[in-house]
Amino acid sequence: MAATVRQLRAEYGANPCALGTAVPRLSWHVESDQAGCAQRAYEIALNDRESDVEAATGVVGSADSVLVEWPFEPLRSRARRQIRVRVTTSTDDVSDWSDPLDIEVGLIDPSDWTAVPITATFADTPPERPVRFRRTFSVRSGLVRARLYASALGIYTVECNGASVGDDVLAPGWTSYHHRLRYQTLDVTSAIHEGDNALGVTVAEGWYRGRLGFRGGRREVYGTDVGPVAQLELHYDDGTIDVVATDRQWRAGLGPHIAASLYDGETYDARLVDPAWSTPDFDDRDWVEASERASVAHLMAAPTGPPVRRIETIRPVSIEASPGGATIVDFGQNISGRVRIRVGGPAGGQVVMRHAEVLEHGELGTRPLRGAAQTDTYVLAGDGVEIYEPTFTIHGFRYVEVDGWPGELTTDAINAVVCHSDMEPTGTFHSSHEGLDRLHENVRWSMRGNFVDLPTDCPQRDERLGWTGDIQVFAPTASFLYDSSGFLTSWLQDLADEQHALGTVPAYVPWIDLRFRVLPAAAWGDAAVVVPWVLYERFGDVDLLRRQYDSMCAWVDQIATIAGENHRWDTGFQFGDWLDPAAPPDDPGAARTDKTLVATAYHAHTARLLVRVADVLGRDADRTRYSQLADRIVEAFNAEFVTSTGRLASDAQTAYALALQFGLLATESQRVRAGSRLAQLVSQEGFCIGTGFVGTPLVCDALVDAGYVDEAYHLLLQERCPSWLYPVTMGATTVWERWDSMLPDGSINPGDMTSFNHYALGAVADFLHRVVAGLAPAEPGYRELLVHPRPGGGLTEAGTTLRTPYGDARVHWHRPGDRLVVDIVVPVGSTARVELPGCDPVEVGSGAHQFDCECRPAALDPPIPPRPSPFGDVDDAEG
Numbered sequence: 001m002a003a004t005v006r007q008l009r010a011e012y013g014a015n016p017c018a019l020g021t022a023v024p025r026l027s028w029h030v031e032s033d034q035a036g037c038a039q040r041a042y043e044i045a046l047n048d049r050e051s052d053v054e055a056a057t058g059v060v061g062s063a064d065s066v067l068v069e070w071p072f073e074p075l076r077s078r079a080r081r082q083i084r085v086r087v088t089t090s091t092d093d094v095s096d097w098s099d100p101l102d103i104e105v106g107l108i109d110p111s112d113w114t115a116v117p118i119t120a121t122f123a124d125t126p127p128e129r130p131v132r133f134r135r136t137f138s139v140r141s142g143l144v145r146a147r148l149y150a151s152a153l154g155i156y157t158v159e160c161n162g163a164s165v166g167d168d169v170l171a172p173g174w175t176s177y178h179h180r181l182r183y184q185t186l187d188v189t190s191a192i193h194e195g196d197n198a199l200g201v202t203v204a205e206g207w208y209r210g211r212l213g214f215r216g217g218r219r220e221v222y223g224t225d226v227g228p229v230a231q232l233e234l235h236y237d238d239g240t241i242d243v244v245a246t247d248r249q250w251r252a253g254l255g256p257h258i259a260a261s262l263y264d265g266e267t268y269d270a271r272l273v274d275p276a277w278s279t280p281d282f283d284d285r286d287w288v289e290a291s292e293r294a295s296v297a298h299l300m301a302a303p304t305g306p307p308v309r310r311i312e313t314i315r316p317v318s319i320e321a322s323p324g325g326a327t328i329v330d331f332g333q334n335i336s337g338r339v340r341i342r343v344g345g346p347a348g349g350q351v352v353m354r355h356a357e358v359l360e361h362g363e364l365g366t367r368p369l370r371g372a373a374q375t376d377t378y379v380l381a382g383d384g385v386e387i388y389e390p391t392f393t394i395h396g397f398r399y400v401e402v403d404g405w406p407g408e409l410t411t412d413a414i415n416a417v418v419c420h421s422d423m424e425p426t427g428t429f430h431s432s433h434e435g436l437d438r439l440h441e442n443v444r445w446s447m448r449g450n451f452v453d454l455p456t457d458c459p460q461r462d463e464r465l466g467w468t469g470d471i472q473v474f475a476p477t478a479s480f481l482y483d484s485s486g487f488l489t490s491w492l493q494d495l496a497d498e499q500h501a502l503g504t505v506p507a508y509v510p511w512i513d514l515r516f517r518v519l520p521a522a523a524w525g526d527a528a529v530v531v532p533w534v535l536y537e538r539f540g541d542v543d544l545l546r547r548q549y550d551s552m553c554a555w556v557d558q559i560a561t562i563a564g565e566n567h568r569w570d571t572g573f574q575f576g577d578w579l580d581p582a583a584p585p586d587d588p589g590a591a592r593t594d595k596t597l598v599a600t601a602y603h604a605h606t607a608r609l610l611v612r613v614a615d616v617l618g619r620d621a622d623r624t625r626y627s628q629l630a631d632r633i634v635e636a637f638n639a640e641f642v643t644s645t646g647r648l649a650s651d652a653q654t655a656y657a658l659a660l661q662f663g664l665l666a667t668e669s670q671r672v673r674a675g676s677r678l679a680q681l682v683s684q685e686g687f688c689i690g691t692g693f694v695g696t697p698l699v700c701d702a703l704v705d706a707g708y709v710d711e712a713y714h715l716l717l718q719e720r721c722p723s724w725l726y727p728v729t730m731g732a733t734t735v736w737e738r739w740d741s742m743l744p745d746g747s748i749n750p751g752d753m754t755s756f757n758h759y760a761l762g763a764v765a766d767f768l769h770r771v772v773a774g775l776a777p778a779e780p781g782y783r784e785l786l787v788h789p790r791p792g793g794g795l796t797e798a799g800t801t802l803r804t805p806y807g808d809a810r811v812h813w814h815r816p817g818d819r820l821v822v823d824i825v826v827p828v829g830s831t832a833r834v835e836l837p838g839c840d841p842v843e844v845g846s847g848a849h850q851f852d853c854e855c856r857p858a859a860l861d862p863p864i865p866p867r868p869s870p871f872g873d874v875d876d877a878e879g
């Protein structure tokens with residue numbers, strides 16, 4: 001069969017009809033059942049949908065199929081084109097033309113925006129109450145197309161002629177609004193008809209004005225006036241365009257939303273529903289005239305990633321009475337989202353729903369939520385079956401306590417609606433170990449719970465911030481599980497903007513001032529360099545490196561200045577190896593590893609990454625400069641923290657893991673010694689976790705690379721607390737913030753920072769993909785795969801699949817007797833380097849391959865040794 005071109009995408013693939021660039025890059029997959037097939041050339045054809053003019057690149061001799069530069073004239077705002085691709089393979093097969101991809105450019109020039117934000121205030125109305133804005137307009141005959149470009153200061157939903165438009169949740173999402181405000185492009189052609197029409201937009205405070213952050217948080221972070229900014233463009237068959245933009249001709253009023261807060265929840269009075277409010281017939285005489293605000297045209301940007309959507313609906317697994325008599329619904333899974341209810345009862349009745357992640361001794365465990373009430377209240381209209389799902393809030397929860405339900409609450413009357421950024425799932429993992437698979441599933445759920453428009457630390461308490469350290473360690477896992485390229489690219493732009501304005505990379509992005517100083521911190525601010533590098537490695541996005549380059553350099557340069565002549569970063573504030581299990585609950589930064597050691601190691605690491613970035617971008621002078629800097633830092637690290645025999649100043653797992661994985665040790669004998677000391681420490685600590693945020697993502701790799709594969713498996717498969725599998729044994733469905741967020745007796749950890757949905761410690765999933773299953777990127781974008789599984793831990797089988805930028809890859813191994821049988825699939829456009837135990841590495845081309853080699857039988861993999869007691873005896877496993 002000839003090759004086929006599929007999956008044609010523009011830019012990050014999210015919405016090809018809302019592009020924010022004049023020169024969208026194009027990517028595609030080539031599929032073929034011919035082994036070793038590769039693309040030799042491509043041809044791109046363009047059709048101008050307005051004039052029907054065709055253009056084509058002609059045959060371009062190139063194997064590139066990922067983020068290929070736009071080969072035609074730059075496009076203008078509103079341009080619509082159709083693209084097709086065909087390829088010639090290495091065996092001179094010419095594919096058919098691909099299915100067409102329709103692309104459309106958004107409003108990319110600030111001068112395209114005539115709309116200004118509008119707002120309205122109502123006396124005696126609390127600021128938490130959402131406001132409605134409406135406007136009627138008439139449509140002439142000959143309408144061919146209608147586009148609504150919409151956003152808000154606040155969060156918004158749109159209706160047109162009585163029906164809701166679009167399926168985004170919490171639009172426009174959260175960016176650093178003073179730098180960038182994203183707009184949504186909605187095709188409203190079918191919602192509009194000739195004659196009278198109306199648009200209605202409801203706006204809540206959201207991130208713009210609502211309370212954000214911990215320790216009481218702050219309100220009005222971005223401003224005091226909320227309202228929409230929207231521009232409806234009506235295209236007619238005579239080529240004319242009518243524009244209906246937000247201005248003072250819009251009218252404003254109040255609806256059934258009584259209060260809405262991202263943290264606290266929503267109150268909705270269904271008695272105030274008037275479905276006509278967004279139709280032309282509605283009488284808005286007692287509404288007020290909206291007032292105009294200053295233009296935000298210079299801030300408007302098209303999204304690069306997918307919007308937040310309702311992704312999945314979950315039915316309860318049980319509804320039970322708590323010991324204290326409360327009605328508690330259990331959805332069986334900790335999620336981010338909200339509930340949808342079907343309820344009937346007398347008008348004015350109130351259903352109150354409180355959300356929490358866990359139960360503590362049978363009752364709703366709300367203490368970890370701190371100042372986030374996560375409570376929705378629905379006031380019944382009393383007119384039969386009523387359906388309600390809140391609009392302007394989101395909660396982190398598994399359990400909902402329901403109060404005031406009329407009659408008996410049954411499982412089909414209440415569902416959980418999972419909401420998060422609608423990224424394409426790309427990676428899977430499974431193994432013969434049930435607990436490990438559940439851990440992996442928990443990591444995926446924690447990613448889902450926290451990839452809600454920006455990468456947050458947690459989805460439930462009064463925080464939900466884009467902590468840089470958390471995504472710094474989690475980016476490799478995230479980039480495997482989902483296509484997070486457009487999502488993280490967006491966040492990185494905010495990071496660069498905030499960094500530019502604040503003079504350093506803040507600890508969370510977007511930055512909000514919670515009344516402490518913005519200080520650079522290692523492993524957190526290093527996200528500026530690490531995250532773009534990970535995206536380059538995983539998605540092959542060179543242009544992203546170019547865009548982030550100034551930010552990366554500014555970070556490394558700033559730390560170099562702070563470190564000064566001695567090249568040690570030993571001043572200022574550090575989080576260090578945050579949440580080392582040895583740290584007391586009220587002092588999560590108290591770790592075994594010296595903070596200065598962590599900071600200097602990271603400084604060396606990102607300086608070295610920058611050498612590689614400068615190399616990719618051909619910045620020769622920078623490459624020389626940063627490689628000299630990196631050498632100095634590594635020397636300084638060794639002088640201060642490493643003995644000549646390879647012991648470290650902090651005799652702790654994180655210290656060894658950092659020195660080994662960041663390649664900071666000078667000699668082979670030091671590396672051997674450091675590896676053996678690490679293995680010794682891990683064993684002395686009974687193969688329980690001895691690392692925090694910084695060491696945890698590295699420790700298994702450090703053990704395996706040093707030759708301690710069994711030790712890595714012991715650590716990975718340990719079930720005693722602290723360990724990755726302890727939460728699994730406790731029934732966790734997400735990754736916890738603390739190793740012991742829930743104590744063995746079922747009490748919630750007493751610290752005031754106890755989330756049950758934090759992905760950072762789940763960064764080990766990357767190890768499951770790369771090392772346990774054995775699929776890693778050897779070249780950017782997986783142009784070359786490294787297939788290098790390290791079986792152990794008694795596992796009889798493991799496998800992973802990944803939709804790489806080139807196509808679908810797969811590695812699966814199983815261990816019949818003393819054999820290791822490995823099946824791999826390499827997509828067209830990639831090659832794979834295969835390294836298997838006892839065999840010389842081989843290089844293979846695209847297609848399916850099987851390898852069979854000798855291997856220790858799974859049954860002979862050593863079991864986890866029992867934990868030594870502090871008195872030197874050996875405890876029994878349960879002791």
Ligand code: BGC
Pocket residue numbers: 457458463467468469470575578753758760
């Ligand atoms: C957050 C973290 C974050 C940390 C930094 C916590 O409150 O939840 O995940 O990285 O603070 O100190």
